[in-house]
Amino acid sequence: EKMFFDIKGTDFLNRKQAYLSGSFNVANNGQAFLDISSSSKIKILDSTWNISAQRIVFYKDTLVSIPGLSFTKGNEKVQVEGEYSRNHSYPLRFIMENLDLATVGDFLPAISHFGGSVNGQIVMSNLNAKPIMESALYISNASYNGDTLGTLSAQTNYDESTSKVSIDAGMFNGKGDEIAKATGAVNIDQSHALALNVNLNQTE
Numbered sequence: 773e774k775m776f777f778d779i780k781g782t783d784f785l786n787r788k789q790a791y792l793s794g795s796f797n798v799a800n801n802g803q804a805f806l807d808i809s810s811s812s813k814i815k816i817l818d819s820t821w822n823i824s825a826q827r828i829v830f831y832k833d834t835l836v837s838i839p840g841l842s843f844t845k846g847n848e849k850v851q852v853e854g855e856y857s858r859n860h861s862y863p864l865r866f867i868m869e870n871l872d873l874a875t876v877g878d879f880l881p882a883i884s885h886f887g888g889s890v891n892g893q894i895v896m897s898n899l900n901a902k903p904i905m906e907s908a909l910y911i912s913n914a915s916y917n918g919d920t921l922g923t924l925s926a927q928t929n930y931d932e933s934t935s936k937v938s939i940d941a942g943m944f945n946g947k948g949d950e951i952a953k954a955t956g957a958v959n960i961d962q963s964h965a966l967a968l969n970v971n972l973n974q975t976e
Contacts, residue, residue, distance in 0.1 A: 773798050788878075789815040792823070804830040814843065816878050821845045834859055848872060858900055866894040873911070888914040888924070902932040914943070922951060935960045 854864035877884035892909035926941035
């Protein structure tokens, strides 16, 4: 049985809009296939993100396979790929290419004062139990309130079972010299003391 859909959604202030179209096909073997049309898009304020996707497959009610779901605007791109299961742990990967931090700030007001272009990936695993999130990010032209900071390289690891975030980050100037470095761990539940080492090598 194949069903076609054409959906439009918006927030209360009409600042964010989504247009989704495609088809959903349920096969006799219990599998289902979701095909998203290339006309699908998301609008955030004055920005339009086009949506493209390879076929998403549902294996009964136990597994969802996402081979490639992409959101693009100009040279900015966010891609989601991987699998999710209620019974087993599979990695789900978020890949960012030239992602403007201003776009992220539209969803997370807490970082709206930061700017820069993000490249890298976030990998989430163990989603069926206590999630683990690992990231490796590279932010060029990083800035705060319009003041240029430099280039930020960061690797983080979050484990829900320990409520701990491990951080290894460095800030580099235009010459490629490391001007600041932060390593250590932060406990999200705040039941333990902060264990973070910060070294400032030079200022300009």
